[in-house]
Amino acid sequence: MILSVHLLLFFCCGLSLAQLQNDAPTELGCSQSCINQTEFAAMKERLEVVEQKLKDSEDQTADLRRQASSQVIFSAATGGNGPIGPFNTDITLIYRTVITNIGFGYNPYTGIFTAPFYGVYYFTFFYHAGGERPTILFLYKNNQAIAVSNDHATSYDGADNGGNAVFLQLQRGDQVYMRMQANTHVWGSDGHTTFSGLLVTLM
Known part of the structure; x- marks a missing residue:
């Protein structure tokens, strides 16, 4: 699950960088680049939150399995x-x-x-x-x-x-x-x- 999040983050980074290099008109200057960087930072933050939630969920599942296997x-x-x-x-x-x-x-x-x-x-x-x-x-x-x-x-x-x-x-x-x-x-x-x-x- 966490590996999938990392792959998604890598894919989004590639798309954002490609857009910065190829699609942004030179006459827009720093303005469009700053917007793209802001969106990228927000997306990265959201993905990190999702990754942490997935990790917490996996930890809870592992704890439940451990408790179930240790019943005496x-x-x-x-x-x-x-x-x-x-x-x-x-x-x-x-x-x-x-x-x-x-x-x-x-x-x-x-x-x-x-x-x-x-x-x-x-x-x-x-x-x-x-x-x-x-x-x-x-x-x-x-x-x-x-x-x-x-x-x-x-x-x-x-x-x-x-x-x-x-x-x-x-x-x-x-x-x-x-x-x-x-x-x-x-x-x-x-x-x-x-x-x-x-x-x-x-x-």
């Missing part, structure tokens, strides 16, 4: 229809039922989200569990526990629900996942215990 949104549930745990060791909780996975950052086979871009992300997790045993879930960034949600076992409470949320600044390749503490449990289903995240802004 996922949400998954544990799946199943019954308790998960208790186990005698901490485990990475795997959310096998993928609800949405735009950008394919979440791996339903490992339970791990891997950041495809450097930016700020938002994560949430929720659980449902029976009240007869405790529930302790940690959200991890790489090997560091960042957020936790837990509930103690009670004899009078039939079921428990909990969750948490956090913003994280992640480098490309950073991993976020859920860990369930040993001797605790959650209820597995397609809608009760979930893990979700999205890219808020690129850095």
